[in-house]
Amino acid sequence: MDFIWLIPLIPGIGAALNGLVGVRSFSKRTAGLVATGAMAAAFLLSVVAFVQLLGSAERYHKVTVASWIPPIPLETANGIGSFEVPWAFTLDPLSGMMLLVVTGIGLLIHIYSIGYIDHEPRGGVARFFCYLNLFCFFMLILVLGSSFLVMFVGWEGVGLCSYLLIGYWYKKKSASDAGKKAFIVNRIGDWGFILGIFLVFFTFGTLDFREVAVAAAALPVETAAVGFGVISLICLLLFIGATGKSAQIPLYVWLPDAMEGPTPVSALIHAATMVTAGVYMVCRNAVLFTHAPMVMEVVAAIGVVTALMAATIGLVQTDIKRVLAYSTVSQLGYMFLATGVGAFAAAAFHLMTHAFFKALLFLGSGSVIHAMNEEQDMRRMGGLRRHMPLTFATMCIGAVAIAGIPPLSGFFSKDEILYRTFLHSPLLWGLGAVTAAMTAFYMFRLIYMTFFGEYRGPAPDAEGHGDGHGHAWHGPHESPRLMTWPLVALAVGAVFAGFVGVPAALGGSNMIEHFLEPSFTVPGAAHAAEAAHHYEVEWALMAFSVLLAAGGILFAYRNYVQRPEAADELATRLAGTHRLLTNKYYVDELYDATVVSGSMSSARGLWRFDGGVVDGAVNGTGWATRASAMISHVLDKYVVDGLVNLVGWICREGSYGFRRAQTGLIQNYAFATLVGVFAFVTWFLVGR
């Protein structure tokens, strides 16, 4: 298992090849093959690693590859510690499962992409595969990272790739806007995450997940009686990060917009892998979170409210990808609900099954969009099952799976979550169950609007009219085999993946829960006492949720197949609600009016302040200096120099008088002498 660091590295090399060489000189096929080959190699290595993990006794393997941040002393809550982060990777049951999900589904999506992205120009294809491989590189670092900071590397890196891939068609303003929004909203979450990481180091003196868990396990559980302590604060900060990456309230707004990206991207990044990173991170820190029950309540509440809210929005969306996007937000809410009630294994299980059926649904929708010549509005589809039977069949499997109909995968994972939630709080369970009914409804609404009824789309191009790509569109058609084959593979997964988690109530052994358990505890911890089995309750809940799902499907059938006009009637009758839902509760508008315009106007205000006040003071000083210089100049010219000139003037003017006396005429001198003598004699005679 020492080779696990190669698993991220291989797609990284693929990305470098496509990015540095491919964009200029690879053919479309070569670019696709390089990227897909890298993923295939990563998948094979992952399988080998996983098998070795299964065979090992300890089921925990840490590999330190190289130094990253060498040790630097730093005080912590417990005296001087050492801040040190190596490039280290961990293989344990949780990361092993994620490894298979990421590389396995990643590989299928790479294959699909070869067909999907074929319309793009040559350099664009290489760029696409470069980003896609780069994404897998970072995602695998995120999954395998042994410490908070290495995980954070992957965490931010997948954010970058998400940004690049959402904005893949960068000429479209909406696409580049969506990419930017995704990045910035995620950064807000990352603000919490990184501060949480700092607090982890300050509290525990290490950033290694295992060491932190061991240290935390020795601390008291911060119940309401103990109070909101440091572990609670850590968990809250980490969860802020999770709400950003995994699109939960209040930071979910970027994910629906992210559908601007190519559909394989939506499937891989915005459904199967990256958006589940938040759930993964919470599961990774299960020990911390179980020590912060108050935060767990927050997590569960945010999860269930997000699940419900997103599902209601999903009821009325008409863009096929947006329905799936809100569905993803909703399903992620489920996963957080599970972690919040302490069912970490159920969350991870649902993460895995969801990866199969949601990737399948997205790729299916991509196949539809491809067939419809880039049309995404379901109102302009209909009747497609005749044109694309394979896509139809596989998407139906996906829809049944997500709706929670046994024995498909979604049923097992979702019911595990609902059951565990019920044991924790019937109220949360109620909200979760309502969400489940809605999920079944909007998924089958999607299926019915797209594949059933009459074809409502545009007429095929007449022969010879190009569609901008240089070839005519002949009407809806089944996608090429490169695209349908991955659909079939994912459909197989969506059907069977649930069998690894058949609950005891149904005669299974919940294999996955036992397998994952070591990742959620510390070594040597006493096994949690098996919860008392309430098989009757579990059976009742299962029956109830299957009934709800069937009801949802039936309702969709009545409204969209039996009487297609019924849906419109309903929308008119509940016009207010319908408007609220179509406008997504006006949350985007609210954020625009507060956060976005708030920061923009404070930016402009500060700029004016900078020019007017701060720089005004500088220029004012300059002006004052010049003004005083001017005054000095005036003083100097007219007063100081004036005095000098005055003296000169007096001398000069005075000298004029004396000069006049110097006439050179001897008579004048004689006369002056006479006057002088006369004056002196008078003064002498009279004065004395």
Place this chain on the structure above:
Amino acid sequence: MSNAAEFPLLSLILFTPLAGVLVLLFVNRQSEHLIRLISNVTVGVGFLVSLPLWFMYDTQDAGWQFVERHAWIPSIGADYFLGVDGFSVLLILLTTLMGVIAVLSSWTAITVRVKEYYVFLLALQTGMLGAFMALDFLLFFLFWEVMLVPMYFLIGIWGSDNRLYSAIKFFLFTLVGSVVMLLGILAVYFYHHSVTGVYTFDVTQFHELGIPYDLQWWIFLAFFLGFAVKVPMFPFHTWLPDAHTDAPTAGSVILAAVLLKMGTYGFIRFSLPILPEATVAFVPVVAALSIVGIVYGALVAMAQKDWKRLVAYSSVSHMGMVMLGMFALTPVGITGSIVQQLNHGISTGALFLIVGIVYERRHTRAIAEYGGLSKVMPVYAAIFLVMTMSSIGLPTLNGFIGEVLILQGIFVVSKFWAFVAASGIVLGAAYMLWLYQRTMFGNVDNPKNESLPDLSLREIWTFVPLLILAVWIGLYPKPFLDRLETSVDNVMERVNNDYTPRLAAVAGDGADDPAVALDTAAQADGGPVRGGAR
């Protein structure tokens, strides 16, 4: 103090650019090609001769290295005294590298008064290098002031629109700070005489001084004005956007990458070790101004319509981060602060090059004039993307290492400061990505942009070293951090009496090993000398 080399390496590095100036003086001003060639060769050689510093610097030696000392003005005790530690080694290498890049980037941009331009640029190199090497405070001050002159002319002659205003503002603003700083220097100088009876400007002697707190306080204030203007810290920053905006590209690159570091270098070399108690007392003030700078600079950057001015304000934000890390007064924070100085030089230097490239093609810096450049200049767009990510601290690139160390370093001091400062990473992403979107994405709406040529080979080469460094520091910063270890510890010992340097700690651990025990003995001998004067 070790003399790792008898050979005067530092003088060689210092005077190589000046030698280039001398050669240029004998070249006919009409032979512009030759002038360019000579300048490029000079900075190239300048960089090569500085490389031995990287390899020969002894990370296990806590003393000054490559020391050179000759009498300069014996009557007042001023020496030609050069020496380096980890901080200066990295900054010197940054300077020589950025010199190469700045000169190379000017090849086609400068077409008038070519000879004078390169003379000033090379003279500036010597000025900056000298300031990083000087261990004599008067010599430092000399270089510090010498730098102003060429930069003044670079902005004033080869700048754009409002260049005279900006050049004079730059000059006077810095000068005011320096004059006050000189008073501080003289205060230390005379205090040293009053205690020891020796007149000297020897900084290493000053590092051993225990100046009374009240005097420290005033001297700190004097130094602070001098250095804070240069950093620049809020509210002394307004010369920077003007100077950057109007300077020629190479001027902006040098200004951002190296000149600003004079301020932060001044703090770490002089304020912290000479005035440790006052430093501790001033932490809240400096931290508050730094945090205001981080948020304020980022927000004001967001409002900019001028590409270059936006990058300039981002510098205010980033330098706030550097100052915050330093005044955390924790080894992690100080290390991060130095790394972030390099990072800022790399990423902001590159961002100014990036603006310069389109400015040279279009002669406008208005963001609204651009858009859709990804289509016409794909290589340029890719490099800009990497540097944007480096600037906003994406992990695996350099900026992240600096930010994480700084924020972790400040977090253990004050959670509140860390909470506010970390918001800079959100705002940074906002203004940079918005800039990137407005210039690179969308359709090419402006017909003038339709046929812009992508980067030439020469232009690509100005970025290659920066790209390599960005990835290197991001993935494997150890070689850089190792070179900082003893220097950070030296400063830490001054500002924190309880601090145990890492070398001593390591040696203490391995005392049973005879070889290490020998080291320990050496350490024990050396220890009291270093910390003894307090």
